[in-house]
Amino acid sequence: MKNTNEKQTNETKKPVNFVQSIIDEDLKTGKRTEVHTRFPPEPNGYLHIGHAKSICLNFGLAQQYNGICNLRFDDTNPTKEDVEYVESIKEDVHWLGFDWKDRMFYASDYFEKLYQYALQLIKSGNAYVCELSGDEIKEYRGTPTRPGKESPYRNRSVEESLSLFEQMREGKFEEGTHSLRAKIDMASPNMHMRDPIVYRIKKQNHHRTGDKWCIYPMYDFAHGISDAIEGITHSICTLEFEVHRPLYDWFLIALNIDSRPQQIEFARLNLSYTVMSKRKLMELVDENLVDGWDDPRMPTVSGLRRRGYTAASIRNFANTIGVAKRDNVIDVALLEHSVREDLNKVSNRVMSVLNPLKVIIDNYPENLDEEIDAINNPEDASKGSRKVPFSKELYIERDDFMEEAPKKFFRLAPGREVRLRYAYYITCVEVVKDENTGDVIELHCTYDPETKGGSSPDGRKVKGTLHWVSAKHALDAEVRLYDRLFVDEDPLGKKGVDFKKFLNKDSLTILNNCKVEPGLKNAANGSLLQFERLGYFCIDKDSKPDKLLFNRTVALRDSWSKMNKK
RNA sequence: UGUCCGAUGGUGUAAUUGGCAACACAACUGAUUCUGGUUCAGUAGAGUCCAGGUUCGAGCCCUGGUCGGACAACCA
Numbered sequence: 203m204k205n206t207n208e209k210q211t212n213e214t215k216k217p218v219n220f221v222q223s224i225i226d227e228d229l230k231t232g233k234r235t236e237v238h239t240r241f242p243p244e245p246n247g248y249l250h251i252g253h254a255k256s257i258c259l260n261f262g263l264a265q266q267y268n269g270i271c272n273l274r275f276d277d278t279n280p281t282k283e284d285v286e287y288v289e290s291i292k293e294d295v296h297w298l299g300f301d302w303k304d305r306m307f308y309a310s311d312y313f314e315k316l317y318q319y320a321l322q323l324i325k326s327g328n329a330y331v332c333e334l335s336g337d338e339i340k341e342y343r344g345t346p347t348r349p350g351k352e353s354p355y356r357n358r359s360v361e362e363s364l365s366l367f368e369q370m371r372e373g374k375f376e377e378g379t380h381s382l383r384a385k386i387d388m389a390s391p392n393m394h395m396r397d398p399i400v401y402r403i404k405k406q407n408h409h410r411t412g413d414k415w416c417i418y419p420m421y422d423f424a425h426g427i428s429d430a431i432e433g434i435t436h437s438i439c440t441l442e443f444e445v446h447r448p449l450y451d452w453f454l455i456a457l458n459i460d461s462r463p464q465q466i467e468f469a470r471l472n473l474s475y476t477v478m479s480k481r482k483l484m485e486l487v488d489e490n491l492v493d494g495w496d497d498p499r500m501p502t503v504s505g506l507r508r509r510g511y512t513a514a515s516i517r518n519f520a521n522t523i524g525v526a527k528r529d530n531v532i533d534v535a536l537l538e539h540s541v542r543e544d545l546n547k548v549s550n551r552v553m554s555v556l557n558p559l560k561v562i563i564d565n566y567p568e569n570l571d572e573e574i575d576a577i578n579n580p581e582d583a584s585k586g587s588r589k590v591p592f593s594k595e596l597y598i599e600r601d602d603f604m605e606e607a608p609k610k611f612f613r614l615a616p617g618r619e620v621r622l623r624y625a626y627y628i629t630c631v632e633v634v635k636d637e638n639t640g641d642v643i644e645l646h647c648t649y650d651p652e653t654k655g656g657s658s659p660d661g662r663k664v665k666g667t668l669h670w671v672s673a674k675h676a677l678d679a680e681v682r683l684y685d686r687l688f689v690d691e692d693p694l695g696k697k698g699v700d701f702k703k704f705l706n707k708d709s710l711t712i713l714n715n716c717k718v719e720p721g722l723k724n725a726a727n728g729s730l731l732q733f734e735r736l737g738y739f740c741i742d743k744d745s746k747p748d749k750l751l752f753n754r755t756v757a758l759r760d761s762w763s764k765m766n767k768k
Numbered sequence: 769u770g771u772c773c774g775a776u777g778g779u780g781u782a783a784u785u786g787g788c789a790a791c792a793c794a795a796c797u798g799a800u801u802c803u804g805g806u807u808c809a810g811u812a813g814a815g816u817c818c819a820g821g822u823u824c825g826a827g828c829c830c831u832g833g834u835c836g837g838a839c840a841a842c843c844a
Binding site for chain 2: 217218276278282335336339344345346380390391392399401403418421422425441442443445447467469480522524528529530531532533542546551581613623656657664667668732734737758759760762763764
């Protein structure tokens with residue numbers, strides 16, 4: 203809490219990124235008087251954390267400069283798009299904490315306008331209907347190092363193109379036989395300027411316009427004009443569109459459109475140990491290598507949400523990684539740090555035992571049940587405390603006991619005394635093992651009644667504090683532990699090797715015999731919790747009061763295991 | 769043999785626009801702690817891709833290289 207002011211100063215002191223510098227300059231010189239951005243997803247897949255970066259950038263900029271940001275679906279290719287995706291995108295953007303108010307648009311809203319602009323392009327001699335086949339167009343286009351050659355249809359009359367284009371719209375031609383092309387320069391060193399296609403025939407039902415159209419505009423044509431129609435001032439996109447910028451501008455100039463949005467490109471987010479491509483993610487979904495788009499191992503917004511990530515942590519992450527033009531790979535540890543930071547503040551603590559080991563307290567009264575006070579969140583006193591039942595038989599974590607323990611092991615071992623969190627000090631007096639396997643079955647301990655509450659009147663110290671749960675009160679639960687989806691830092695980086703080869707076989711571990719505090723019985727799905735000493739967990743959407751199901755969001759930092767690795 | 773873009777500790781992002789390279793994550797010490805968590809204090813790690821140039825002074829400007837990325841869907 204002492205950081206409230208400090209945080210603010212940090213925020214104000216926060217360095218500006220290059221996009222903000224451009225906007226600052228535009229505002230200063232009077233080139234712009236306002237900031238109007240947009241987030242323009244194509245509804246052909248679910249949003250991932252890379253999109254979250256873009257959302258935070260676009261909506262964030264609008265907030266910072268008192269401007270506005272539109273949500274616009276770039277739905278110009280009916281073969282790939284679907285309403286399922288538009289719904290999920292809307293949900294994700296809202297969940298991330300952004301509001302487009304009444305400004306939700308679709309490129310398909312502008313199909314008629316776009317068509318009129320296409321007509322205008324033809325009339326001004328800037329476009330023509332081409333009858334080359336796909337293969338021919340490819341051949342005529344040349345290569346990056348070799349100029350292309352002009353289409354034989356390039357110089358046909360305006361009237362002929364106009365008539366042909368109308369017939370295209372009327373469905374008179376088959377797909378691939380005709381296209382509308384901008385007349386620019388087949389020898390341009392920029393491939394995108396070699397008479398790019400403006401409209402193509404697709405006899406496909408569109409998720410919004412149905413069968414009204416059988417010709418659809420291409421991205422380069424539709425995007426800039428859509429931006430202009432909406433009065434976008436700064437059209438922010440990723441680096442791969444940099445080469446498209448001359449074309450973006452060319453259309454606006456050729457059509458004499460006054461509104462002149464400026465395209466600015468930034469480097470997309472890459473995260474280590476995962477892939478960030480809708481196509482690749484869809485591959486994982488389609489081949490059932492993950493359990494859908496919202497599988498908690500997926501870098502999708504819905505996956506992260508199901509995993510237990512908070513919107514605030516993702517926003518904070520997006521602000522931390524910055525915005526620049528150089529390629530980057532962010533260490534997934536930074537994302538994990540962002541959630542821990544937030545969850546530490548907001549999540550209630552609870553005691554759960556993942557791998558139970560029975561402990562019997564020999565000198566504890568047979569039929570006594572006690573209610574132990576436990577603090578809900580030491581970081582936030584307003585969260586209060588709760589009662590946790592304590593009795594003669596308990597479960598502790600198997601990892602918290604070692605028969606032959608090194609000196610640095612602060613937990614339970616024969617003859618050693620530890621504290622049961624909020625309860626009593628106990629000392630291990632006997633280890634019961636399975637005669638055949640030699641496995642430890644249960645532990646017998648004694649407790650010191652004087653240490654109730656977790657401290658001793660004689661002031662003696664114990665080094666270790668264990669979490670526990672009363673055996674007869676405990677609730678059974680299933681807990682899913684997640685690890686990185688890929689074993690390789692850069693699954694796409696090995697040429698010729700399918701990225702799926704790097705899938706981590708141990709990315710999901712299901713624990714079926716977990717014991718949790720009884721108070722969790724009716725906790726709401728989606729609740730975010732910290733299992734003391736273990737990590738942050740959330741209650742999965744499929745959890746039921748009689749079949750509790752938890753997802754581990756991220757483990758706590760663990761200097762003990764780190765120390766053991768050395 | 770093309771065009772465009774980029775290059776700062778392990779990672780990412782800064783550097784008052786030409787003034788002795790900073791912040792975060794990661795790492796490592798130590799302190800505190802009824803979570804081996806949190807918090808706190810501290811340590812180490814780059815001399816800014818290379819070579820020239822301009823300048824009193826260059827990570828920032830200029831020239832030439834090197835390396836990396838993007839571009840040849842009727843995808844976005």
